[in-house]
Amino acid sequence: MTLKGRVLSVASECVPLVKTGGLADVVGALPGALAPLGWEMRVLMPAYRALRARTADWAEVWREEGLWGGEGRVLLGRVEGLEVMLLDAPHLYDREGGPYAGPGGDWWDNAQRFAALSWVAAKIARVGTTDGWRPDVLHVHDWQAGLAPAYLAYGGSEGVGSVLTIHNIAFQGWAAASQLLDLRLPADQFYPGALEYYGGLSSLKAGLITCDRITTVSPTYAAELMRPEFGMGLQGVIATRASVVSGILNGVDTGVWSPEAEPVPYSAAAMQGKAANRAALCAEFGLEVPGPLAIIVSRLTDQKGIDLVPEVLPEFIEGGGGLVVLGSGDPKLEAAMRDLAARYPGRVGLRIGYDEAMSHRIFSGGDAVLVPSRFEPCGLTQMYGLRYGCLPVVAAVGGLADTVIHANPAALSAGVATGITFHPTDATAFATALRQLLALHAEPKLWSHVQRNAMKQDVSWASSAAEYAALYEGLLA
Numbered sequence: 001m002t003l004k005g006r007v008l009s010v011a012s013e014c015v016p017l018v019k020t021g022g023l024a025d026v027v028g029a030l031p032g033a034l035a036p037l038g039w040e041m042r043v044l045m046p047a048y049r050a051l052r053a054r055t056a057d058w059a060e061v062w063r064e065e066g067l068w069g070g071e072g073r074v075l076l077g078r079v080e081g082l083e084v085m086l087l088d089a090p091h092l093y094d095r096e097g098g099p100y101a102g103p104g105g106d107w108w109d110n111a112q113r114f115a116a117l118s119w120v121a122a123k124i125a126r127v128g129t130t131d132g133w134r135p136d137v138l139h140v141h142d143w144q145a146g147l148a149p150a151y152l153a154y155g156g157s158e159g160v161g162s163v164l165t166i167h168n169i170a171f172q173g174w175a176a177a178s179q180l181l182d183l184r185l186p187a188d189q190f191y192p193g194a195l196e197y198y199g200g201l202s203s204l205k206a207g208l209i210t211c212d213r214i215t216t217v218s219p220t221y222a223a224e225l226m227r228p229e230f231g232m233g234l235q236g237v238i239a240t241r242a243s244v245v246s247g248i249l250n251g252v253d254t255g256v257w258s259p260e261a262e263p264v265p266y267s268a269a270a271m272q273g274k275a276a277n278r279a280a281l282c283a284e285f286g287l288e289v290p291g292p293l294a295i296i297v298s299r300l301t302d303q304k305g306i307d308l309v310p311e312v313l314p315e316f317i318e319g320g321g322g323l324v325v326l327g328s329g330d331p332k333l334e335a336a337m338r339d340l341a342a343r344y345p346g347r348v349g350l351r352i353g354y355d356e357a358m359s360h361r362i363f364s365g366g367d368a369v370l371v372p373s374r375f376e377p378c379g380l381t382q383m384y385g386l387r388y389g390c391l392p393v394v395a396a397v398g399g400l401a402d403t404v405i406h407a408n409p410a411a412l413s414a415g416v417a418t419g420i421t422f423h424p425t426d427a428t429a430f431a432t433a434l435r436q437l438l439a440l441h442a443e444p445k446l447w448s449h450v451q452r453n454a455m456k457q458d459v460s461w462a463s464s465a466a467e468y469a470a471l472y473e474g475l476l477a
């Protein structure tokens, strides 16, 4: 494969090193997905405590004095096939706790900690590392790396193109205006059309106004972000850059998420295993469900619309349905789920917690996955649902709208439906969708047809990687 170009990917988390959310999955998956297309990608991230222990072979490829109170070194190593560059700056990152917070809450100096990451990224983009590696494209993720395109642009980009990907607009990297100079930003750029953001600073906004391309993790979310209901204050900024904004869906690791790889395997061509998995799942939770067995695997938060479940469930249960919930989050919503499990023994199963192995059993055995989100940049569980023939019943927002084809009469007769969508995200529309689920399940031929369609969808990284590759190619000088 001839080398098309090199990409420096900059983020605060990356699988398999550190993960708090879907961002880490994407950052960890992209290098492997892009390599076959001729793109060489290195990931730059902070050396949080204990990360250096992940491999013995680190080579120093950069050194930076005066990095917000100490020295920083960039260490290059290979972790599970990934080329990683750790920014080793103990005064900023060698701390007890997670990437963003310690035992006492968010780190007080998060603005500086991630400014340092961005600063080093921009410098490496401009001149390359000491081992002679220089990127053609700087690809940064979310607010933590948002200042990197700004530093690159203000200091001279030397022909390096930049891409900023928004994984969740809710996090904007806010800082006080008084930090402008400490964050090494040009004072003459502090006005509303540039760095100023509601009287302060936002590293995400700084990135959005200075990068060459903006992407987010689904086409619908890209359009939604220009509207006040979804843009969370940044809608105007994004709208003014509409000509460089695009949405590229995340993929799923189809090696990990594959019904053929489950303990009782099945596939679109041989569905018997699914029935066995359903029976095992019912046995695990003590359920007996004559109709469709719905599942939820999710953070239990208002974003995910979990508060709507108690409103719509009684009618669904009466219609023969059942529900398995695996999740944790808001104590109020956890309590609401406990109430449902207590109220409908034999029909509602609940596990509060995070359990990846169990989530595989749930998708293998479930008939339909419910995702009633209020907003959803991309979403993964609806894609697992498609792969597993566990039909997605989803709110038509963000990536959910882009990945599920609603089983309306036209789609059914054309043979393209893959699930059920509803809009808006409220109890009335959700209840209607569940009624439709019951009706579809009552027609076995139609049901298995939709199930097979769902399982045939390509949710792998292949097509997304091709879109990123095309984007990078457009930035080559």
Ligand code: ADP
Residues within 6 Å of the ligand: 021, 022, 297, 298, 299, 326, 327, 328, 353, 354, 355, 356, 359, 378, 379, 380, 381, 382
């Ligand atoms: P978000 O990143 O907003 O939480 P996504 O759907 O993009 O939502 O990704 C959530 C990921 O976390 C999925 O892989 C989902 O299976 C997983 N997940 C969420 N809650 C749990 C849980 N309680 N146990 C196991 N996996 C979970």
